[in-house]
Amino acid sequence: MSWNYNISKLEKNSFVLTKQNPYLKKEIEQFQFQYQPKLDLEIPFQYGIEIEFSEASIEEVEEKIKEFYQVSELVYSQDWYVDVDESVTDYLYGGEIKSPISYNEENDWYELNKMCKIVESLEGTTNEKCSVHLHADFHRLDFTVEDWNRFLKLWCAYEDVIYEFSRVGKEKVRDYYIEFATPIRDYILTVMEQGEASDAIKGLTCRLDKSCCLNMKNLYRSLSGVYSTIPTIEFRSCNGTLDPILIQNIVRFFAKMLEAVKLKKEELDSYIDTRLYEENPDCYEKMVELSNFIFTSEFDKLSFLKQCMMDEKNNTYRR
Numbered sequence: 001m002s003w004n005y006n007i008s009k010l011e012k013n014s015f016v017l018t019k020q021n022p023y024l025k026k027e028i029e030q031f032q033f034q035y036q037p038k039l040d041l042e043i044p045f046q047y048g049i050e051i052e053f054s055e056a057s058i059e060e061v062e063e064k065i066k067e068f069y070q071v072s073e074l075v076y077s078q079d080w081y082v083d084v085d086e087s088v089t090d091y092l093y094g095g096e097i098k099s100p101i102s103y104n105e106e107n108d109w110y111e112l113n114k115m116c117k118i119v120e121s122l123e124g125t126t127n128e129k130c131s132v133h134l135h136a137d138f139h140r141l142d143f144t145v146e147d148w149n150r151f152l153k154l155w156c157a158y159e160d161v162i163y164e165f166s167r168v169g170k171e172k173v174r175d176y177y178i179e180f181a182t183p184i185r186d187y188i189l190t191v192m193e194q195g196e197a198s199d200a201i202k203g204l205t206c207r208l209d210k211s212c213c214l215n216m217k218n219l220y221r222s223l224s225g226v227y228s229t230i231p232t233i234e235f236r237s238c239n240g241t242l243d244p245i246l247i248q249n250i251v252r253f254f255a256k257m258l259e260a261v262k263l264k265k266e267e268l269d270s271y272i273d274t275r276l277y278e279e280n281p282d283c284y285e286k287m288v289e290l291s292n293f294i295f296t297s298e299f300d301k302l303s304f305l306k307q308c309m310m311d312e313k314n315n316t317y318r319r
Contacts, residue, residue: 017288017301024288028309031302033245035113037106040297042263045104045255048077049112049247050133052085052240054094056124061097064118077101080115087180088129104251113244120242128174130240131181132247134254137232143262148219150268151261152188152204155214157275158290159185160283161308162213165253166237168246169310174239181213181236189276213237249303256294268293 017024039045053061062082065074074081078100085096097115102108143151155162163173163183173181191204205220215234222231235254241247260268271293275281287308291301 016292017298017305028302028305031306033249033303033306034299035109035245035248037109039104039248039252039255040300041104041255041259043259046137047102047104047251047255048135049099049102049251050096050135051098051116051119051242051247052088052094052096052126052130052132053119053124053242054088054090054127054130056119056122057093058082058084058089058095059092060122061095061119061124064122065097065115068114068118080111087176088127104255109244109248112247116242116244116247124242126240126242129176131174131177131236132168132238132240132250134235134238134251135232136235136254136258137230143231145223147261147265148205150265150272151258153192153272153276154257154261154268154293156185156188157272158286159183159213160281161286161290162237164283164287164308165304166239167310168239168241168250168307169243170239171311173237177213177237180211182211184208184212184214210234210236246307249307252300253294253304253307256300260294264293 062074065080065082066072069079071079076098080100081098083096083098085094088094088096097119099108099112099115163177166181167173187207188204202220202224205216205223208214208216208220210217213236215236219231219233235250238250275286287305291304295301295304
């Protein structure tokens with residue numbers, strides 16, 4: 001895959017998309033994804049990626065990664081690492097590759113591209129059990145309890161849109177999402193109805209574990225003082241894919257979502273509550289709306305909307 005440093009003149013533009021624009025759907029349809037050497041983030045971002053795969057031999061994937069690094073042993077959290085995953089491993093085939101701690105540097109994205117190619121070269125693929133998980137360390141964001149409250153409200157208001165995005169080109173969210181990435185909107189709203197989120201945040205996050213689309217166990221442990229840990233959260237909603245562009249798009253969306261919570265407080269607070277309890281809203285309208293909340297550049301907005309509206313065959317546009 002070639003690197004393109006001149007993504008588009010659109011990248012520097014800040015503007016608002018509207019669902020009434022008769023040309024917007026056509027623009028989304030014609031939009032072409034591009035793999036960026038670095039994401040345009042305003043706040044330093046530290047993260048890790050887990051990519052589940054099927055079919056390929058775990059041993060062969062490991063050997064290929066060792067060849068890439070020219071080492072005899074891989075070091076967890078420093079190198080890309082291959083491991084068994086009970087949800088996808090069948091004897092010696094299928095598992096997950098885990099990124100080292102990453103910082104949105106050019107080499108991080110270069111290595112992601114190479115790792116996806118390694119798995120595919122060994123006939124690896126993704127099935128309905130596979131997913132992509134993002135572990136985000138928002139230690140540097142210095143989130144307050146009110147920020148976490150705002151983030152959870154934002155998730156609840158747009159959880160339907162988030163699951164559309166999480167299809168990553170498949171026809172639907174994988175069947176196993178109910179077991180491994182359960183929606184959390186109803187639970188969070190029930191807790192919030194019982195009092196201010198600032199009073200309930202510890203109990204709320206305690207229940208968001210690896211069975212949920214958001215795993216916030218480490219955040220709970222950090223906030224409650226159970227033991228000292230970095231307050232990471234894990235995004236688990238996305239289907240599996242070995243397409244590095246779509247994986248980069250996943251990181252872009254969730255990173256920008258948390259940035260917006262910190263950088264666009266007044267904008268979100270003035271509108272978000274109106275979406276929390278709506279019944280059967282227009283999902284397309286909400287996609288466009290969320291893109292405007294989260295992103296500033298047209299390239300980022302169209303990358304998000306394109307992924308929300310793709311069909312399974314050849315990543316074509318869903319009409």
